[in-house]
Amino acid sequence: MTTVRISPAAALDIPALKDAVTALDADPTVERVILGDDHVTGQSAVVLAAWLAPQTTRIALVPEAPVPNTEPFHAATATATLDHLTAFTGPARAGWAPTVQTGEVGRRDAALVGLRPPAEPASAWEHAVDVDTAVSALWGSWDPDAEIRDTVTARFIDRDKVRYTETTGTDAAGETFTVKGPSIVPRSPQGDLTTVITVDGQESLSAASRIADVVVLRRGDGSVTVGEVLEKLGTPDRSDSASPDRYVPVLLEVDASGIVNSGVPELPEGVSGLAVEVDDLSTVRPLLDALASSTTGDTVAGHHR
Template sequence: MSALQRQPHFAVALDTPEYTPDAPGPFDAAHYTRLARLAERGTLDFVTLGDTFARPGPDALAVLARVAPHTAHIGLVPTVTTTHTEPFHVATAVQTLDWVSRGRAGWRAEVSRTPAEAALFGRRPAAPADALWREATDVADVAGRLWDSWEDDAEIRDAATGRFIDRGKLHYVDFRGTSSTGEPFSVRGPSIVPRPPQGRPVIVVDATEDAARETAAARADIALVRAEDPDTATAARAELRARAEELGRDPDRLRVLASLPVELPAPGDAAGLAELLTDWHGTEAADGFHLRPADPVRDLARLVDGTVPVLRRRGLLRRSYQGTTLRDHLGLARPASRYATGKAS
């Protein structure tokens, strides 16, 4: 099904582009809860929250774990870097967010590039972008294996016999990858967290830069592309889908969203944004849109109250959520555990 035949997907960034420690709400989880609930009222697919070692700020995954109990439908996608962090910890943290949110978690994989960030850890120097993203590809690979390492029915919870799990349904992961400095790393499992409600949380990669595109094509469920015009977005989508197919993936399981800056200083701008999104969708430039407000408090309110009603009238946005998980919102099937499938075959 083409993008023209299918309703586009919509997501919004909650982070303030110009971050300052004394800005309203940067350390207040209630601030992000209000924004996420507003985006949920607009029936958007998911929200993203950025994170980086380069500046002070709250931990994006922890913030969205705090937001999760106060929302019911919208997907929650924090940035978690794969550089200078342990792959096992990344996988289990995202896995836990999927449980806390009851199947609404995603993970926006990112890399850490600068010498200043590397100095915070003191373990290894900064590396070139290509090497960082090769490492990220391996981390995403082993995360999926850890998420699969418990079969869906591995938990028994039989108080009478004292059996909590069926050990035959836990699978050993012995993964070997390559770090950004070229040194090997290993990850062993199974995970310490049961299989997530979604089977595997949704992986998001910003594929704007060439260095990240291989990771997106190989491992992402959603690729974000910053584009200034539909032609650029169309070309990027075609490239990503073709590469995903070359890597043995079904390209229809990869959603490519155009990531667009949004500034709505005047109320009438909301209707203009609806026109823009309608035009882009008509060209099949993308499977949807990731909107980056200049001022999340102001712009998100105008987006929900002004842009969303126009999109709904045009049949481009749902009026209510039909499913309960982020995969449901995105039209992505829940994957079976690779180990259970292999066992059955």
Template sequence: MTSQPGRGLLHLAAAVDLAGTLDAEPYLRLVRLAEHGALDFVTLHDTFAAAGPDSLSVLSRIAPATSRIGLVPTVTTTHTEPFHVQAAVATLDWVSRGRAGWRPDVSPGDDEAALVGRRQPPAPADLWHEAGEVADAARKLWDSWEDDAEIRDVATGRFVDRDKLHHVDFEGRTFSVRGPSIVPRPPQGNPVVVVDATRPYAYDVAARHADVALVGIADPGQLATVRAGLRRRAAEHGRDPDELRVLAALRIDLGGGERTARPGHGGGPLPTEEGPLYRGGPVDLADLITDWHRLGAADGFHLTPLDPRRDLERLVNGTVPLLQHRALFRTFYPGSTLREHLGLARPANQFAALAQESS
């Protein structure tokens, strides 16, 4: 994958949120549809305040019934235990055979704080600082097992090589974590971290910790500027900016079928309180994606259908084939893990790397 957008295959992802749906089967149908379109991953939103099943549980149920598409639940880092969060995400990566990601989010509402007996949540800036620390702790815990730590020697009764388990003693501003993890290192090494960088106070968390940053901006020129800024900030944190994918986040309404974009959209999305909204047909959307990608605005797109059942079908069967015909999007999955879909390397184990350097 090239680091310059517009000069390689773009990335496509979609939300599969279904308000008021308690059964896993409707989600499974949507995820299979997205997989049929060879999308990189799907996201499933979640909050403490929302009624319905836990997004991690839903996607863990869906994982064995799918084979290629990435699965990215929203996981709040507020009012949860970081040790349990990382273990649950690692388990999803094992269940999906290397297709897991997670989308850290915060819970700023008083109602959500009351659910766990807190008088009020901390300030948003503090919540996002905590989210970044949770992401940092998670990576350390995932690396607390080296890849070959499991030996499973029946003859001697030894399951694990203790020399390849590493102690983690993480002290954050609001929590501490001791390791090693209770789950072996995930198939991807580190499951993919997805952060909405347009959220207040989340920008620096995305630059420091995200593998994928979502940016909801209605103007492609401004989006390109934000992408460049995120890459620059990632480099300042000592990261390789080519290991960061920046996706344009758009809400889409394809309910009009094959027609031009709704008057007022000018061929593009309009800003709304919920984020940029695009209304038009599947062909119009393919043209917008093509133009933005060639302008270098983003590495791809994360699309949230207003009507998931209707709009995802039109996206997969209308927009995606046009992008494939234009040689902008894959026609099949060349790999099996989410990191492979995104063109991201499997990270080296930080503890094993330190041991090699000191030897």
């Protein structure tokens, strides 16, 4: 199967976005859609995913959540709510993709929303790891059977099955933060959602090795190679992984127009599948036609931690 990422600019065309995601949802070769969020275009990927949830029945919806511009508590409650929404029309299938802001784009981003300038990649990704830890703790702060809805005793929950949590981390500026729970959203159907990390440097690779359930290797300047990623995360047989009981699929980013024009590329050994970047929604249907004519787009589904 294949993952498709829709860029923030492409998602600005709301009617086209609906048509594109509906088409992707109907195609069984596409496993998940990542909704890009750069905090520059002005749209929230989490909100878009919530809007798309009741209009889809199968495909996993994975919104990006920029760190540090998203508070951990809000990220946890919004993504858990998204998981509940997806369960109304099919199996629960929400995920999340924490991202960081660095460089000039991040600086412009911070100015737009009134936050401090971005940090260096190393500290920004360490912040993302701490945020993921806090979010996971909040997701798990309700037991699956915490909701009892007992009309006789007028109790909605069994309070012994809702736990207090307190997670401490360090933000990208080096300041300590604390996130306290429990969550205000009941445990979602999946409980622990799939975390997708896009790797574009050694810093993001280090973070991915600790928190990712699925990794997308971004095409770029070659600062991280397929071999380095597989060495860090292990290959599908798990024998060479630092954590043999935890397999993290690696997806190779490719451009949709390249597949439409030249076909599906051959995957390097050890890579599980493709993450197709869509910058123009009009390419979605030709993309699906190209994928249908090839058998090399199959991937292995990501496993939860």
